[in-house]
Amino acid sequence: MLRLSKKTDYALMAMKHLALHGDRGASSAREIAEQYDIPAELMAKVLQRLVRRGLLLSHQGTRGGYQLARPATLMSVADVIQAVDGPLTVTACSTDDHACDQYTKCSVRDPLWRIKDRILTALAACTLAEIVDDTSVPTIPVTLSRRTPAPVTER
Template sequence: MRLELSSEGRYGLRALVYLAWHDEGTLITADTISREARIPRRLLARILAKLSHGGIVTSREGRRGGSRLARPPEEITLADAVNAIEGPFEMTRCIMEERACGEGRPCALHDAWEEGQEAILGYLASQTLADFISDPTNLQTSDSPTKPQ
C-alpha cells in the first residue's frame, strides 16, 4: 500500500522547501519559484493561493510581488502544509460497509485505521521545514535545485 500526495501536494512541499531555503524575508516571484523549483507555473498559482489561505505563505501581486514564508521554517510543520494543500486527512468511507464513515456503529477495522491515521499525522506534525533545510545534502537528487551560496 502506498500513501501518496496529489501533484499539488508534492509541488506544494517542493515550493515550501524552496521558500525555506531562501527565507531572508524577501518576496520571490512565482516565475522564479516555478523555474528554479521545477514546478509547473499553471499549478503554482493555485498552490500558493492555498498556502496563503492556510497562513503558511504571504503573497503580494504586482510588479514587486512574490511570495515568502509567513512564519519561520521552524514553525511550519509538514502537517500544516499538507492540510493547507490537500485538505484535512480523514476517513470518509467505511472500510467494511458501503456507507459514510461515522454513520452507524464503527466497523471492525475503524479503530485500527483511525490509530494508523493519527500516527501518520502525528509524525507529520513533528516534522518542520527547518528539519529538511538544515542539511542540504539530504535534499539533493540528480535533478534537484541547489541552494544558492
C-alpha cells in the same frame, strides 16, 4: 497506500525554496515554477492555497511574490499537507460519515483511525526547517515482525 498528491509535492518544494531563499525577499510563482519545471499556473494555484491557509504571505507589485508567513521552525509538514489536500485520511469512512454499509460492523475502522492519528503526529513533529536541512530529518525506527511474508511469485 498512503501517498501525497502532486500538488502537495509542489507545495513542499515551494515552501523549501522559500525557506532557503527568504533572505533575498519574495519569490514569484513563475520563478519557483521555472526552478523546478512545474507548470506556472499550477504553482500559482498551490501558492494561493498556502496563502489562504496562512502559511505564506503574498506581496503585489514589481518586487512582489511569496514569503513564508512565519519561521520554518514553526511550520510542520502536516500544516502544508493539510493546507493543500485537506484533512489526512487513511480510510474511505470518517467520523462524520456514517454512510458506509459496513459502518456498524466494521472491525478495523477504529484501529485505522488510531494509525492515522500516529501518522499525523509524525508529520506534525517534522518541521519545514527539517525539510530544508534534510540531514536533520529524524529517522523513524521500524520494528520488523518475526514472521516473514511469503515471497511473491509470478504466474
